Ligand SMILES: Nc1ncnc2c1ncn2[C@@H]1O[C@H](COP(=O)(O)OP(=O)(O)OP(=O)(O)O)[C@@H](O)[C@H]1O
């Protein structure tokens with residue numbers, strides 16, 4: 135089971151959009167995929183038309199022997215399931231703080247699903263917290279959508295600082311540009327010459343496009359309603375490159 | 383199972399209308415698809431309690447692994463029809479099937495043409511929470527006519543939304559008095575075409591008992607071997623997977639072994655002809671089998687090389703695939719040849735013709751048990767003698783010869799195992815097998831080294847060998863050499879296990895005749 139987290143400290147950069155579309159592409163290739171909507175706001179759940187509700191809330195998931203599979207919902211796509219968001223997830227941090235082994239919580243939850251899924255996509259809330267730290271520990275890779283602006287690059291530096299930890303040696307850090315507007319000079323400049331920060335940006339990037347925005351109305355992955363669009367192709371290219379980088 | 387038979391008295395249009403009027407259902411346009419029930423030739427999945435059902439409209443393939451023992455079904459969609467385990471993109475599925483399918487291919491045992499009507503139960507967010515299918519299935523019978531199966535209504539819940547599917551099935555039960563059907567569609571289809579879920583196994587059947595005449599018993603045994611050969615011909619010709627040819631060859635080898643070991647039972651003249659004929663079959667099937675073996679080994683070869691060199695080995699794979707095809711063509715021609723067919727025919731005539739009541743052949747009329755005792759004991763004695771003669775200094779050739787002696791004993795034990803207490807003979811076979819494994823591996827490795835060398839020469843001639851590939855193959859040969867040494871060391875300990883006192887006593891007690899007093 136490979137765990138891929140869509141993460142950024144910054145909000146509104148395309149994390150959820152990436153989780154939903156990549157999970158769809160990955161599932162289309164014939165893999166069993168789970169999306170875990172970690173954001174109490176429940177955007178990923180919304181896109182899959184699933185109520186952001188987990189019976190018993192986060193406490194139930196944090197049981198010693200959690201019955202996680204029970205909380206999972208099937209989406210409209212046979213290969214994709216969703217572990218929905220829940221309002222109680224906003225307490226996740228506090229629960230993790232007070233937990234004796236905060237780092238093993240997520241591991242326990244995911245290992246219960248080891249025989250069910252080839253890939254787990256974690257759609258993370260925008261913050262740095264115990265939750266994100268837990269995410270770093272269970273993930274194989276962080277996919278970091280980054281808007282090509284100087285400010286965004288600074289938050290990316292912060293992420294890199296947090297994840298620069300010996301214990302996280304195996305965690306691959308894969309930033310890529312998101313919501314790219316080629317008409318904007320700064321976007322163009324930064325994309326063409328990404329700053330040297332000790333990590334390599336993926337070549338593939340996601341342009342700013344109205345058909346991506348439309349996802350909020352369609353409530354489906356782009357590839358399901360605009361499979362031939364430019365953005366769809368960009369997501370496909372992004373997935374290909376991620377697979378190459380992770381040797382999947 | 384959430385499945386119902388729809389009686390003819392309930393028209394499907396009316397049923398659909400009633401359902402749509404009662405529940406928030408959306409109808410997809412009806413479609414014609416194929417439903418394949420796939421399994422290996424020897425029904426490995428079925429024997430483990432699974433049906434492997436694939437629904438396809440020729441663009442996507444919906445795999446259903448249906449448990450006959452109540453496990454939750456697994457579903458996966460993919461873009462092509464999987465044949466081998468590796469064709470399934472999901473590692474989870476691969477793991478699940480590994481150990482059952484192994485290297486066998488999936489093949490269609492039943493193909494249904496399906497007219498499928500789909501109603502989706504949609505909640506207020508527009509999400510599908512259950513699916514109801516009305517399915518009319520037809521399948522071709524032996525006489526070429528299409529047989530129509532009873533129409534089924536199938537309700538499939540979406541995980542986490544059990545309520546909707548429960549509502550639907552309650553409705554069918556209450557409004558239409560439908561009862562859930564117990565028999566899966568597969569079973570009805572199998573019945574309709576008299577499909578026998580074959581009990582194929584390459585294990586030997588034992589069609590005789592203690593007091594039977596040796597010649598009759600042997601003919602019966604050889605006849606079942608002929609059956610196994612024939613059963614595997616189609617799969618070999620179609621090259622469905624490598625196991626068909628393998629099993630065919632095993633039966634040929636067993637046949638040859640029986641003919642060569644047990645003397646003075648059949649007239650020598652007819653025997654010679656068949657011996658050379660079976661040797662011919664062994665020969666013409668050999669090259670294809672070799673290519674199969676090297677292709678099966680390929681991943682292991684590659685994994686044993688350092689990461690950087692692994693890609694360099696691919697030209698070898700191309701070479702193997704190319705030559706496997708060429709060899710296979712020759713093999714098919716031979717199987718279809720008049721010579722082969724005529725051979726089988728006369729062999730069958732020989733085996734099915736009654737044995738003469740009186741005969742001058744000294745062993746023909748002996749009870750089979752007596753023949754078995756003597757031959758097993760002799761083969762065992764020979765193995766012990768040759769085995770003890772193996773020293774660290776003796777040439778590899780001696781070990782190769784010993785392997786053949788051990789194999790002969792193995793065949794004899796297997797041929798005649800039903801004449802002895804099952805548990806005890808099985809224990810002996812399993813000990814012998816351990817010894818054979820080292821000998822087999824040892825032999826295998828040197829054969830592989832020679833073959834890789836030959837491949838290098840051939841590839842060079844074909845212009846398919848570059849310097850990188852050559853280096854990779856040389857490294858492989860070097861690695862195999864190292865393993866040979868280790869195997870030889872292992873032999874000593876295995877042989878001493880095999881020849882310990884309790885084993886010797888056991889062989890004596892089971893097979894030794896009083897009067898035949900050779901000490902071991
Ligand atoms: N490439 C794009 N082009 C146009 N709009 C986009 C693009 N990517 C995302 N959006 C829109 O931007 C908004 C934020 O995207 P998204 O929800 O994926 O970001 P996020 O990082 O998950 O946000 P949050 O931090 O709130 O979880 C959404 O309305 C989305 O439709």
Ligand SMILES: [Mg+2]
Pocket residue numbers: 149150151173177257258259
């Ligand atoms: Mg989000």
